[in-house]
Amino acid sequence: MPVPMNFNDVEYDITVKIDPVNRTIVGKSLITVHNPRELQLMLGAAYEVTQAEFNDGPLGVGREQINQMHIWNIPVHFRNQIQFLIQWKGTLAALDTSLDHQQTLGKPVAVSGESGSFLPDGSNWYPRIVGHLARYKISIELPSGQKGLVAGQLMKESESEQGYYAAFEFFHPTEGIDLMTGPYVIETQTHQSVNHKPIQLRTYFHPQISNLSKDYLDAVKRYLNLYESWIGEYPYTEFSVVSSPTPTGFGMPTLTYLGIDVLRLPFIRDTSLGHEVLHNWWGNGVYPDYSSGNWSEGLTTFMADYTYKEQESSEAAREMRLGWVRDFAALQPGQDAPLTAFTSRTHGASKIVGYNKAAMFFFMLRDHLGDMVFQRGIQGMWKVQRFRITSWQELQKVFEMISGQNLQPFFSQWLERTGAPAITISEVKNIAIDSGYELSITLKQSGPAYQLRVPVVIENSQGTTTHILDSHQEQQIFTLKLTDKPLSVSLDPDLRLFRQLALDEAPPILREVMVNAATQTVLLSAKAEIRKIAEILADKLQGRKPQIAALREPLSTAPTLVIGLESEVDAWLAANQLSARPDEINNKGTAQVWTLARDEEASLAVISAQDAASLEALIRPLPHYGRQSYLAFDGRQAIEKGVWPIQVQKVAVE
Template structure:
């Protein structure tokens, strides 16, 4: 999920409660050059916004982003009008020397949720969604060399609405059918984000931290679990990294179906908030972004924050549940990469944020694997020391991959330049081959090869099964081939290379059964519609949603997407000499989705629905199941799903009978 930046600092009392000494940056943060003092009147149901912004600005020509629907009513300094120009969504002011505080007064009608399809400023009867940098206020984050502003925001909304913004809650009052609150941010974090809704607000103090859930009607029962998990997550991450850098954390229900992290706040779609995976994975991910991405801002050289947060939150939560769940998550990342066409691969240093599935596979999955390999390379203690050092040195500042590398080098007391360079600056991944494996008494003679444009320097995990149990070894592979003799305590029965998917690599045949992304990610995918009338229209719309890129024409070796109604799909499969719907899926649900890889052919994805309504119901949910091999839908609900069984791994060899 995309994350903006960060917010105020936890007081010393909170740091002591969390068992962490206040960091050096608590006393040394710089005061931003730009400061907003905002007086906001917002009526979500009417769609109106009125703002008076008293802002301190350096002299010169200043450009801002401001939504075209908002009318500039005044731009002045010391009571005198300032030269101002509007050009669509751009506002340009000329600020004279010695102008002091500038007043910008503006207002108008905001987009409603029915018209606003992107994640931008929008309002409606269910509330208001006004993220920073969306143009609802004059955006100044880039006006002083990239240093974000400080700000104070006073907001009024009519009953039954309440409002919440990023920043520290200074005060709030309900009176005469109006809710009024004041928020502030004294450090350079980011422009304020503002939300409103007809919420029930549940609060819990966690030491000195204010935890809140702003829930729409009917969501009150969710508060206990959400606030419990938030408190535990903050304590755990603070103990591992450093003091929590905010005064609290708010979970805010918003109308659009999103999951977004902001400084000290996460905005979750009203329909998303009750889903189990949000509590099981997404919430802790957003809490951790308060250190990575919001706390230490992403600087030049690529976005490291999503991969680090994915590894320390999502992957760590899976490992805590069961080591097998962590292994399964790493295998998912490698399956995703196996589905990524070579022309859509990219370097980690090119990743800025998720714009499509292909960028997520690299920026989240590959980056998370980098940190998993780094932890194995330097050891758990040095890895955690590197995290603490990176946070202490760069909190409330921008930092990049180079700063991360230096922090881990300091902690590990060794040069890691080669390790980082091979994973950050190169496209692609190594492919391993088990060239030879034979038992020699209580030992295994092993030869490994790697395929890559240039050999990677790898520490390859190897598991040797014996009658006394499984032994773990590592084989150093720094060139195209390496051989070693691995001594064992008992007679070796079998050997497996990288059994837990600890290396970022290309999966071998049998390790990667076909999944939806094998087809949806390929820009050369051929689309075949097997339907007529309304069903054909629904099928074409679904194909457009599924194919992540511009679909090409059918050709030899091209993946194919076949989508349509049951009878027409069956006829199309038979006409092409392809197998029918798998027996395990036949006759189930309103729609069935499955992948296949015909012998010697390209992957095939089939979507078969009972009628136009069954296909239409898949428009929103199906694109989110790219890691699956098959699914059964009842309407828009995935009633069953799974991944086809893996075949025999080419990296496993039986050496002897038990």
């Protein structure tokens, strides 16, 4: 979890020498703290301190036993400035290319190997002042054939038979330092900012994907133009796209670090890349105040991932909003949390809240304020809060100042409460009057009531019209005067509200068996090899050891995951009087996955494969498709996917 940031004026001047073949690191750091208060200095347990001094006096090694963190507690008795000189060395962990992104996120470890080194800030690979933003200079020395970088401006670079050298400087206080190395081929282009300042764009790509450089650099230019016109000038002098030997996806100031196989995917340039570029404004340009919640992932998701869907079509945008509320409907009691409690993504449930619900918050805020006022609020926040730690409350103040509105009720209900409002049309009455018709609509919402602008769509013989009803009570009657006879009333069919979908409204998706801790797994095969693969697949899908149900037991009312070969699945479905495999994926590919709704019971997910190899091929890709209702795979490639249609709340008018 990120630590709260304080305001001592801290500077690092670091030199590191890394040998990826032997996985060794040798470092020297001069740390300067201006106007110091009480502080703590820390270095990871994997390293040996060879020298430690402060203000020309001995500091000690900061620990009593090997394998303990080095920790130095410094009291307050220095008036103007304190300097620390620390030299350290150690052996980095071996690079493990079999880890997935979730495993890399879960436990940050400094790793090294010939195909790449990654020293994440969270691994405490350098001596640091705990809980403080800092500016820094870093010099990196590597063997010939290797190149490396950190976030910041490249000040010097040289390469010879003796090795590679690069010096970087980061001029603004920032949260931490991540370091990457690899056998990179570097391509460089210069781009002009909106104010005609040069921005150096680079790709640090492994040789096997260096042919992708031009396409990535062109895409980065497109995103810089988009976000500079929307928010304000790009805050740095460069941006780099860096390849990783593991399937990572990280964004840091001035760069993004993405897996080789991820970069090969043709859609990444149109999706994830823009998300990471935008983080240079939100997250790495304006810093979230983690003590009050991380707003930056939600705002970035809204202005990147969702914006690209809006640019594609209104249908694609609605489909993404459906995904957000559908994912939320899959959460179980205890998995939800208020947005003020979200700090960073740790598992599927936290992403559903911190990314999806927060993105929907900004979508609803735009609806509430209007496009022009919302855009001015975004630009105002960038002008006022750049390179500052910013809370949800400060974000609220900016939008209140720009809009002239009191937004406290809106912010507090969406940020501080768990759950979402459940809204239904409980009654509709229509009366013919001289001028047309008087339509009475009774809305109910779960208590305590939210203040909501509820869209209802009224259908008549001429088409449809949308009306906004201001609902702020648990039950409220609205009367509309209409000229044409109404035929039906639909509640929020465009999904413009973050709400709890009704039971028959929500199409079943794979996510339900993934995030629910009560999920039961049924393994249909008696063959040891198939069962072992199926258990691994269930573990990857659920992120925990699966609960295996006995094959001959009655079908559980809990969410259930069924895994087997084709003939076994067909026989099991027939024996349990369940629908056969759906036409959308029948006889397609080497494996099929689909969900079934079971009246008022929890949903069922079925995985059917031709053979052991086809089942094993699903282990890596399938966890990324939780938002789908059905899929067909040819090996590891998804060749068909979709979501069952939503059943809109629609009431016929008598």
